[in-house]
Amino acid sequence: MKNYDKLIFELSVEGRTGFSLPDNRWEHRLPEIPEVLCRRSESGLPQVSEPDVVRHYTNLSSMNFGVDTGFYPLGSCTMKYNPKINEETASLPGFTSVHPLQPEETMQGTLQVCHELEKALCAVTGMAAFTLCPFAGAHGELTGLMIMRQYHMSRNDMKRTKVIVPDSAHGTNPASAAVCGLRVVQVRSTPDGTIDVEDLKPLLDDTVAGIMMTNPNTLGLFETEISRIADLVHGCGGLLYYDGANMNPLLGKVRPGDMGFDIMHLNLHKTFSTPHGGGGPGSGPVGVSAALWDYLPYPKVTADGDGKYHLMSGSHTAGRVSGFMGNFSVMVKALTYIMMLGNKNIRMAGPLAALNANYVKESLKDCYRLPIDRVCKHEFVFDGLADTSSGITALEIAKRLLDYGFHAPTIYFPLLFHQAIMIEPTETESKDTLDAFIEAMRNIAREAVSEPDILHDAPHGTPVRRSDETLAATRPVLRYRQVE
Numbered sequence: 001m002k003n004y005d006k007l008i009f010e011l012s013v014e015g016r017t018g019f020s021l022p023d024n025r026w027e028h029r030l031p032e033i034p035e036v037l038c039r040r041s042e043s044g045l046p047q048v049s050e051p052d053v054v055r056h057y058t059n060l061s062s063m064n065f066g067v068d069t070g071f072y073p074l075g076s077c078t079m080k081y082n083p084k085i086n087e088e089t090a091s092l093p094g095f096t097s098v099h100p101l102q103p104e105e106t107m108q109g110t111l112q113v114c115h116e117l118e119k120a121l122c123a124v125t126g127m128a129a130f131t132l133c134p135f136a137g138a139h140g141e142l143t144g145l146m147i148m149r150q151y152h153m154s155r156n157d158m159k160r161t162k163v164i165v166p167d168s169a170h171g172t173n174p175a176s177a178a179v180c181g182l183r184v185v186q187v188r189s190t191p192d193g194t195i196d197v198e199d200l201k202p203l204l205d206d207t208v209a210g211i212m213m214t215n216p217n218t219l220g221l222f223e224t225e226i227s228r229i230a231d232l233v234h235g236c237g238g239l240l241y242y243d244g245a246n247m248n249p250l251l252g253k254v255r256p257g258d259m260g261f262d263i264m265h266l267n268l269h270k271t272f273s274t275p276h277g278g279g280g281p282g283s284g285p286v287g288v289s290a291a292l293w294d295y296l297p298y299p300k301v302t303a304d305g306d307g308k309y310h311l312m313s314g315s316h317t318a319g320r321v322s323g324f325m326g327n328f329s330v331m332v333k334a335l336t337y338i339m340m341l342g343n344k345n346i347r348m349a350g351p352l353a354a355l356n357a358n359y360v361k362e363s364l365k366d367c368y369r370l371p372i373d374r375v376c377k378h379e380f381v382f383d384g385l386a387d388t389s390s391g392i393t394a395l396e397i398a399k400r401l402l403d404y405g406f407h408a409p410t411i412y413f414p415l416l417f418h419q420a421i422m423i424e425p426t427e428t429e430s431k432d433t434l435d436a437f438i439e440a441m442r443n444i445a446r447e448a449v450s451e452p453d454i455l456h457d458a459p460h461g462t463p464v465r466r467s468d469e470t471l472a473a474t475r476p477v478l479r480y481r482q483v484e
């Protein structure tokens with residue numbers, strides 16, 4: 001095991017440097033720097049040698065956990081492996097040196113990538129067009145709701161401000177609706193975990209802007225009543241928004257457009273294998289049905305009959321939602337992934353993700369409480385241990401998993417169960433990895449009865465043990481030295 005205590009932050013030694021520049025290089029350039037921008041005092045940067053810097057950051061990176069170091073069963077997050085070829089294509093000089101203010105005719109290749117990606121996303125989802133501008137799933141939700149609102153307003157249907165959201169929804173759904181100035185109303189789930197259509201019916205009136213759903217939902221269950229729900233919501237003049245964060249198990253099998261959805265987002269950083277979370281940046285393209293094309297944000301890439309690409313805007317555009325085109329390098333990576341899999345293999349991703357999730361679920365359901373025992377899609381939710389006599393919590397189980405070398409699953413979400421443990425293996429893990437994870441989870445269930453203290457104090461072998469997660473989120477320390 002590594003000695004993490006040796007990782008000290010203050011390495012600076014007066015006079016030590018890690019660079020060598022030609023003496024006269026900056027003197028020659030100095031007159032060009034405006035006076036107001038010239039530094040008047042020392043920068044206060046650490047004075048360190050190159051090996052000091054390289055070792056410091058390499059050691060720091062080895063304290064971290066990521067999809068490149070281990071299995072990451074983080075439910076609702078689709079932490080699939082990020083193929084390295086994605087990085088290679090995204091680093092091609094033609095892509096890295098392009099400037100967003102270049103004239104259109106000098107960046108035809110860049111626009112072609114956007115256009116090809118849009119076509120592929122349309123094929124996979126059954127939507128008519130996509131904007132690639134949004135930077136994340138939640139940003140996609142906000143953009144989609146802006147399109148929804150703009151659609152109703154352009155028809156002078158001003159009182160449509162109600163957005164229906166299921167009680168199993170991801171927190172970003174009601175938050176995005178509220179940020180968009182819409183009113184959130186909750187619809188209940190049935191005991192089998194899907195939307196209660198009888199609870200939905202009385203909510204449907206002429207104030208409904210739309211419903212936000214994800215299918216499979218956050219319990220990993222397919223909403224089998226989706227066609228009926230689509231008819232009911234359309235019947236009262238509302239639109240259907242699809243939260244595509246859970247699109248992974250449907251890849252190549254089921255298309256939101258065919259289920260009746262009018263607007264949707266995808267998380268390229270989940271379903272299309274681009275880095276996620278701290279490894280981002282993300283991208284949340286928004287797709288619409290043909291009737292809503294005109295409302296997509298600006299700028300939108302289109303192709304003319306001569307094979308030339310242009311940036312344009314629809315007449316009812318919801319406006320700009322990002323600087324320039326969004327996260328272009330993420331688009332290159334997602335297109336690489338789609339082209340690498342091809343039409344045939346992309347159809348395997350969804351079924352394999354569902355197979356892996358069901359394999360893990362079935363292998364553990366005698367040790368962990370499975371509140372809804374159905375065939376799942378890409379993920380499933382346990383509600384703590386089957387044997388609750390030890391009082392061991394979801395948090396303690398998650399922390400102990402770190403000692404076994406696995407990232408923790410999502411815990412305490414969805415809010416429907418007190419000790420929710422949400423597991424999503426994805427299609428990129430081998431049976432060996434899944435078996436090792438299953439064994440660790442079974443060991444933990446045994447330890448809960450035989451030596452519960454080991455769980456109370458877990459983790460034991462990580463560089464940082466239990467951090468104050470609230471403080472870390474609300475007052476993160478992002479500098480190595482206190483600034484007065």
Ligand SMILES: Cc1ncc(COP(=O)(O)O)c(C=O)c1O
Pocket residue numbers: 076077136137138139170172173214218243245246267282284
């Ligand atoms: C179901 C669901 N919807 C929306 C989001 C938001 O996506 P992002 O984190 O890219 O903003 C997530 C993220 O985990 C999610 O799981």
